[in-house]
Amino acid sequence: MLSLFFIPEITHSDYIEVSGEEAHHAIKVLRITKGEEILLSNGEGTWVRGKVENLGKRTFDVLVLERGTSSPSTPKLTVLQGIPKSDRVKEAIEMMTEAGVDEIVAWSAERSISKWQAKSQEKWESGAITAAKQARRFYIPKISSVEKLPEYISSIAGSFVIIVLHEAAIVPLSKIVTPAMAELDEIILVIGPEGGITPHELELLEQGGARIAKMGEIVLRSAHAGGAALSAISALIGKW
Numbered sequence: 001m002l003s004l005f006f007i008p009e010i011t012h013s014d015y016i017e018v019s020g021e022e023a024h025h026a027i028k029v030l031r032i033t034k035g036e037e038i039l040l041s042n043g044e045g046t047w048v049r050g051k052v053e054n055l056g057k058r059t060f061d062v063l064v065l066e067r068g069t070s071s072p073s074t075p076k077l078t079v080l081q082g083i084p085k086s087d088r089v090k091e092a093i094e095m096m097t098e099a100g101v102d103e104i105v106a107w108s109a110e111r112s113i114s115k116w117q118a119k120s121q122e123k124w125e126s127g128a129i130t131a132a133k134q135a136r137r138f139y140i141p142k143i144s145s146v147e148k149l150p151e152y153i154s155s156i157a158g159s160f161v162i163i164v165l166h167e168a169a170i171v172p173l174s175k176i177v178t179p180a181m182a183e184l185d186e187i188i189l190v191i192g193p194e195g196g197i198t199p200h201e202l203e204l205l206e207q208g209g210a211r212i213a214k215m216g217e218i219v220l221r222s223a224h225a226g227g228a229a230l231s232a233i234s235a236l237i238g239k240w
Contacts, residue, residue: 002037003026003038004038005026007040010040010047014063015061018040024058027058035053039136041138047067047069051065072139073100073139076186077187078104078187078189079101079189084193086114091224092223092226094131097131097137099226103143105145106120106145107190112195149204160184162208163187163190164197164205172216173214174236177232179236189226190205190210
């Protein structure tokens with residue numbers, strides 16, 4: 001499988017230069033060799049397959065062999081993720097990225113132990129980039145954050161459904177998600193932090209039209225629920 005590297009711009013030139021951190025990682029860590037084929041992407045769907053040429057100490061060129069554009073997935077899959085413990089953030093992002101999430105909204109829930117800090121955006125974005133490389137995705141999931149549920153709900157546009165995963169729910173996820181939801185603009189999953197979603201938060205979400213779903217009898221970790229639910233939804237709407 002070809003290694004994937006993200007660069008700011010995919011030009012129309014026959015040769016594309018790779019520099020900065022991606023070049024350092026490719027040369028010093030992965031030890032790419034001249035003539036090796038790799039993938040480059042701008043993280044927004046545009047990609048090229050090319051051959052490594054002019055390999056230097058800090059930069060290298062790629063001779064373009066093939067070009068392409070990957071279309072955004074529909075419907076958009078968003079996860080409103082109650083901020084998990086700091087040591088669980090990486091695996092949460094990895095699992096959701098591998099399962100096809102398009103946007104992860106870090107939610108400062110009432111029971112979140114960890115809080116959104118100055119460096120959190122950079123940390124979560126870095127995790128999304130790393131996970132996208134591993135999954136060979138040409139789209140890097142968007143990372144955003146929110147504190148107040150009413151403001152977030154009111155900002156959602158287009159046709160959408162909000163599904164809250166809750167262990168006390170009665171209706172299973174498979175009874176809520178239908179093939180018809182494939183025609184929506186966006187499917188939004190809401191996942192609480194380790195301490196769960198408070199009754200007040202649940203009330204706000206229900207007032208915003210959210211549907212409450214149960215994922216079987218086994219209670220998943222907050223960091224694992226998103227990946228599992230996204231996988232189930234992709235199968236239920238015929239995306240997989």
